[in-house]
Amino acid sequence: MSLDRPALVQFARTSIARGSKSFAMASKLFDAETRERAWLLYAWCRACDDIADGQDHGHGMTRLSDGPARIARIRHLTGEALAGRETGEPAFDALGLVAAECGIPARLPFDVIDGFALDGEGWSPRTADDLHRYCYHVAGAVGVMMAIVMGVAPDDDAVLDRACDLGLAFQLANIARDLSEDDAVGRCYLPAEWLAEMDIPPGEHMRPAHRAGLVTLARLLTDGAARYEASARIGAFALPFRSRWAVLAAAHIYGGIGRAVAKAGAAAWDHRVSTSKWAKLGAAMRAWGESLQPAPLSPSLRPDTLWTRPRL
Template sequence: MDAVVAHSEAAISKGSSSFSAASRLFGRELREDVWQLYAWCRHCDDEIDGQDGGGASRPLSAADRQARLDRLRRLTHAALAGEPMADPAFAAFARVARKHRMAEQWPLELLDGFAQDVEAPRLASQAETLAYCWGVAGTVGVMMATIMGAGGHAVLQRAQDLGLAFQLSNICRDVFEDAHNGRIYLPADQLEAEGVAATPAVLLDRANREAVFRVVVRQLALAETYYDSARVGLRALPFRAALAVAAARNIYREIGRRILRQGPSALSARMRVPKPVMAVLAVRGAGAAILSRFEQPDAAPPRPQLWSRL
């Protein structure tokens, strides 16, 4: 294992215990490609958020975030152009992009998604929340499917659906943490319908916790439709890739299910899935991967016009 791959493995181990565990089910070559793409995505996210491996954020001014975003865009264009990259995260991305002839659209739209984090976002509606999810996670689903050898309009849409589901789960897991950082990703119109103003201080007020939780429940119900849609796409992946993706799908889905079981108090701290439970969910994922080979595709969930380009 060379230094770039080793750096990428360390990035996924630190940044996502769920995806790191699931990635062990890939074959070695694909596993390393997945690690390298993840390392670049994680690096870009951390740069905008002032994080290290997805940990606690440190305060950054809007000007500092913008400067970081400009740098990420400049280096990403350079990596896509095949220029030598000193930063290991960009060296990893350059390798994967070149090897799999990745279209520029997806990584650049990922950075467009992160651009919404430069200033404290306020997403007015469900459509705007989903558009944000597309930018920061649906694009990742498409890129991951591409390096796994999947292609075609219908398959890539199922891959983006898994990214949407993952991000909706993340939003619900991190409601209070995001509010502490001045960010709100729940749809403002749904909060206001519950009598909650879409401001960080109001979200953090304990008196509003049950009302906020009702919006979280709706987001997790929507996530379920995308998790179901993504299951159909498993049949288009090589079998070991399907095993890994099914395991990741089950583990991330469990985050939302645990939030629902615990109720409003789940919003106080980041929900985590214990490692023994991850192992069980990975085994169940294997069953889903096998069954997907024999299932007929069902109707996809409604999607905003944004994804007609896929």
């Protein structure tokens, strides 16, 4: 596929429709230009995730033996795209297009790739700081790029910190929801220090005997997600109305995942927590009302207790 913008936008639109119904719905709330750019960025994120984990649009994650080679391919194609060269891979050409249009700093896509590399190495966090740094790489940096797509200047640290917070909130909630699925492919994102505090041996957190401790640790994840979501909501008021609406809707939808996991307690991993179409519509309506309210605080008044992303 050539660097034909309409064709790349259509490819990206198909990708988000297949890969994430939640993000696809939230993206409809953007103005047309921002929506297309969000799709283009999503297509790259989705392709990288699929290549790194051997998936198809987020489904069918497997154990892989060629992880380093896959990450090397992602790095190469991303570098080519950011340099303005056609890659022959539409998802990477989509990144090149949106990065050029919005002035996305090259460091950010490579920060995301560093997160995929950690997974490929079989990495697990030792501390909460390790966990937050991982969440930055795989989701927070994406939040920063999305904010730039929405028109935030790359040097507006106060707003970009809040955008990163939304990515952290999403990832912490996802980790809590997917503990069982991740365990099935040998991954664990619960910090080793947390496991030790609950007397849970490494690799045994999904055993029935440790369910009570697991519920406690999952609550740490979902409580953390709620704190970062609250911070991100403040940053949303620095955005244009349509973008603010979309961000707040996404916060409701993904925040609902963490809240559902916390509410389910020990039964949270009996089946995968999901959000219904009607719940998504309700989230969009609530977000519309919230978007009309005055800004609650300045984005610069961010709590010092929250983890802070690396500066560009």
